[in-house]
Amino acid sequence: xxxxxxxxxxxxxxxxxxxxxxxxxxxxxxxxxxxxxxxxxxxxxxxxxxxxxxxxxxxxxxxxxxxxxxxxxxxxxxxxxxxxxxxxxxxxxxxxxxxxxxxxxxxxxxxxxxxxxxxxxxxxxxxxxxxxxxxxxxxxxxxxxxxxxxxxxxxxxxxxxxxxxxxxxxxxxxxxxxxxxxxxxxxxxxxxxxxxxxxxxxxxxxxxxxxxxxxxxxxxxxxxxxxxxxxxxxxxxxxxxxxxxxxxxxxxxxxxxxxxxxxxxxxxxxxxxxxxxxxxxxxxxxxxxxxxxxxxxxxxxxxxxxxxxxxxxxxxxxxxxxxxxxxxxxxxxxxxxxxx
Amino acid sequence: xxxxxxxxxxxxxxxxxxxxxxxxxxxxxxxxxxxxxxxxxxxxxxxxxxxxxxxxxxxxxxxxxxxxxxxxxxxxxxxxxxxxxxxxxxxxxxxxxxxxxxxxxxxxxxxxxxxxxxxxxxxxxxxxxxxxxxxxxxxxxxxxxxxxxxxxxxxxxxxxxxxxxxxxxxxxxxxxxxxxxxxxxxxxxxxxxxxxxxxxxxxxxxxxxxxxxxxxxxxxxxxxxxxxxxxxxxxxxxxxxxxxxxxxxxxxxxxxxxxxxxxxxxxxxxxxxxxxxxxxxxxxxxxxxxxxxxxxxxxxxxxxxxxxxxxxxxxxxxxxxxxxxxxxxxxxxxxxxxxx
Numbered sequence: 065x066x067x068x069x070x071x072x073x074x075x076x077x078x079x080x081x082x083x084x085x086x087x088x089x090x091x092x093x094x095x096x097x098x099x100x101x102x103x104x105x106x107x108x109x110x111x112x113x114x115x116x117x118x119x120x121x122x123x124x125x126x127x128x129x130x131x132x133x134x135x136x137x138x139x140x141x142x143x144x145x146x147x148x149x150x151x152x153x154x155x156x157x158x159x160x161x162x163x164x165x166x167x168x169x170x171x172x173x174x175x176x177x178x179x180x181x182x183x184x185x186x187x188x189x190x191x192x193x194x195x196x197x198x199x200x201x202x203x204x205x206x207x208x209x210x211x212x213x214x215x216x217x218x219x220x221x222x223x224x225x226x227x228x229x230x231x232x233x234x235x236x237x238x239x240x241x242x243x244x245x246x247x248x249x250x251x252x253x254x255x256x257x258x259x260x261x262x263x264x265x266x267x268x269x270x271x272x273x274x275x276x277x278x279x280x281x282x283x284x285x286x287x288x289x290x291x292x293x294x295x296x297x298x299x300x301x302x303x304x305x306x307x308x309x310x311x312x313x314x315x316x317x318x319x320x321x322x323x324x325x326x327x328x329x330x331x332x333x334x335x336x337x338x339x340x341x342x343x344x345x346x347x348x349x350x351x352x353x354x355x356x357x358x359x360x361x362x363x364x365x366x367x368x369x370x371x372x373x374x375x376x377x378x379x380x381x382x383x384x385x386x387x388x389x390x391x392x393x394x395x396x397x398x399x400x401x402x403x404x
Numbered sequence: 405x406x407x408x409x410x411x412x413x414x415x416x417x418x419x420x421x422x423x424x425x426x427x428x429x430x431x432x433x434x435x436x437x438x439x440x441x442x443x444x445x446x447x448x449x450x451x452x453x454x455x456x457x458x459x460x461x462x463x464x465x466x467x468x469x470x471x472x473x474x475x476x477x478x479x480x481x482x483x484x485x486x487x488x489x490x491x492x493x494x495x496x497x498x499x500x501x502x503x504x505x506x507x508x509x510x511x512x513x514x515x516x517x518x519x520x521x522x523x524x525x526x527x528x529x530x531x532x533x534x535x536x537x538x539x540x541x542x543x544x545x546x547x548x549x550x551x552x553x554x555x556x557x558x559x560x561x562x563x564x565x566x567x568x569x570x571x572x573x574x575x576x577x578x579x580x581x582x583x584x585x586x587x588x589x590x591x592x593x594x595x596x597x598x599x600x601x602x603x604x605x606x607x608x609x610x611x612x613x614x615x616x617x618x619x620x621x622x623x624x625x626x627x628x629x630x631x632x633x634x635x636x637x638x639x640x641x642x643x644x645x646x647x648x649x650x651x652x653x654x655x656x657x658x659x660x661x662x663x664x665x666x667x668x669x670x671x672x673x674x675x676x677x678x679x680x681x682x683x684x685x686x687x688x689x690x691x692x693x694x695x696x697x698x699x700x701x702x703x704x705x706x707x708x709x710x711x712x713x714x715x716x717x718x719x720x721x722x723x724x725x726x727x728x729x730x731x732x733x734x735x736x737x738x739x740x741x742x743x744x
Contacts, residue, residue: 087705087707087708087709088705251714253622254596254698254706254707255622256594256596256620256621256622257620259706259707262698262699262706262707262711263706263707266707266708266711267707267708270708270711275712276711276712277711277712277713277714278698278699278707278711278712278713278714279698279713279714279715280596280597280621280653280654280698280715281596281620281621281622282593282595282596282621282622282653282654282657282658283653283654283657283714283715283716283719284657285656285657285660285719286653286656286657286690286716286719286720287714289656289719289720313620313622313623313626314620314622314623316625316626316629317622317623317624317625317626317657317661318622320625320660320661320664321657321660323664324660324663324664350626358594358602358618358619358620359602359618361701361702361704361706362701362702362703362704362705362706363702363703363704364701364702364703364704365427365428365702366594366599366602366603366701366702367427367594367599367602367603367606367607367618368427368606368607368610369427371602371606371610371616371617371618372615372616372617372618373617373618373619374591374617374618374619374623374627375619375620375623376623376626379623379625379626379629380626380629
């Protein structure tokens with residue numbers, strides 16, 4: 065199974081798949097300057113929380129390379145300034161400031177001259193990438209045990225190789241199932257309003273020769289009623305201590321339909337997504353996104369230009385609708401008690 | 405409350421609202437020849453089963469007007485030929501052949517010369533329009549009793565003035581609620597893939613100054629969870645004898661969510677939609693529509709161009725999820741036993 069890699073080292077910088085052009089064209093771009101790194105993150109050429117964090121850390125290394133003959137102090141100053149510039153490109157992303165803070169901390173703590181520090185930061189960014197890849201694979205290993213031969217699986221949004229440094233989160237068990245000859249068949253909700261399911265998930269699974277169909281989000285329940293679905297796997301933006309899950313809008317609707325039809329409903333996410341500070345879904349603030357995401361699709365006007373829009377970025381699925389939560393640490397079943 | 409009229413008589417022919425241009429522009433077109441009538445129906449300038457039937461009957465009158473000095477036989481021959489030409493524009497529409505057959509039958513049965521027959525057919529087409537308007541209003545009268553002041557209502561697709569000769573089917577109770585000062589607040593599912601909810605329902609309710617918001621279909625369940633919805637009203641393509649309802653894809657998903665949240669779920673449709681020959685939803689064949697409706701939205705490519713697509717035209721909501729079915733004859737509650 066050949067799986068795309070959305071972020072990697074190139075000869076001269078960080079190579080990313082430009083996701084703005086998918087699914088029409090797959091173009092790799094090599095980011096070799098601070099401006100190019102910032103531009104790629106700001107314009108969503110690279111997207112998905114883990115992938116953004118990785119691209120930020122690797123991009124920070126690329127951005128400080130011209131300073132590697134400088135004094136130690138000059139290099140550290142540039143490191144801090146560039147990290148701040150990169151961080152400001154996506155103020156609400158969680159993994160990006162985390163990865164950049166880790167890089168700056170490691171740089172500051174490293175003894176030696178700017179050459180030594182730079183080499184250390186290259187290794188640290190490589191470690192962030194490697195850890196993410198290992199995390200994805202671990203989710204996959206735990207999750208693949210839940211997938212039967214020829215399983216027909218609904219997924220939502222894109223939580224695959226395009227969103228991570230590795231084989232994804234919710235898609236990781238599916239990729240491993242394919243590797244093991246289990247021949248999974250995937251139904252990818254298109255995921256209005258931004259269509260990450262039809263644009264990205266369908267594309268990356270096709271690249272790996274995994275059977276995939278797309279459908280309007282509202283048609284998922286009909287597939288279940290026709291007994292054509294064996295399980296659902298989705299990702300998570302945040303998991304509360306009680307097992308309530310915040311994820312892309314539409315996840316909750318899918319979970320209700322799965323419960324109604326007796327279809328297992330799995331959430332797959334890094335264990336870092338579990339937030340012990342969030343007691344339950346009631347504590348999660350739901351951000352509203354821009355109205356024009358719904359009033360338009362691409363260049364097409366699909367609603368009166370001044371109509372009110374309800375466009376929550378995500379929804380909360382209560383733990384009671386979830387069969388199990390798969391993380392890199394294992395498969396958690398209700399009642400959910402996550403290890404610290 | 406000012407409600408748009410999608411089909412009406414003009415000085416020179418049949419005046420329709422060109423729905424292809426909505427919601428960007430509201431343009432009325434006057435159809436004065438057979439070609440113009442056929443073109444308007446074929447290209448979906450006029451849409452919605454009742455509206456198509458009405459436009460076909462009225463258009464048939466317009467198309468035979470040049471023959472009204474002819475012999476009786478010549479006129480009847482043109483009447484039959486034009487009816488067949490109009491019927492062929494939308495082979496699967498149900499109301500269109502029904503309305504045209506009624507017109508031809510009345511024309512054939514009318515004594516007198518071509519002038520007399522033509523006058524009779526003008527009256528018959530006017531009667532078809534008037535009957536539809538009365539039917540809509542009757543649905544509205546029965547349904548408005550279910551709407552409380554300031555009710556927050558989800559609807560799906562477009563079953564309003566744009567789809568009928570009158571004030572719609574599922575939207576009829578909403579228009580009457582607005583007329584009576586009940587200030588309904590409507591949430592219109594955008595209704596992928598063809599977006600009739602955001603393009604048409606949002607537009608026609610805005611024209612009537614009724615409060616309306618649009619939302620991705622997948623967000624409806626979240627609105628219910630936030631306790632922001634008091635009831636759901638949708639239309640129906642076909643109602644089986646046991647009360648199972650075939651309607652636009654997404655209706656079933658909405659019904660499951662309504663049941664899960666204890667929100668009343670109403671279906672509003674003409675009593676002619678009840679098909680005693682269809683015992684249950686299991687007897688309804690579900691047509692698959694074209695893949696490119698989902699792979700694209702307007703001019704925008706939203707999926708790999710060769711990806712498989714699951715795109716059912718409608719789904720079946722079992723009677724067990726329906727609180728009541730509102731027709732022009734009254735409000736039917738489960739267990740459903742429709743009078744013959």
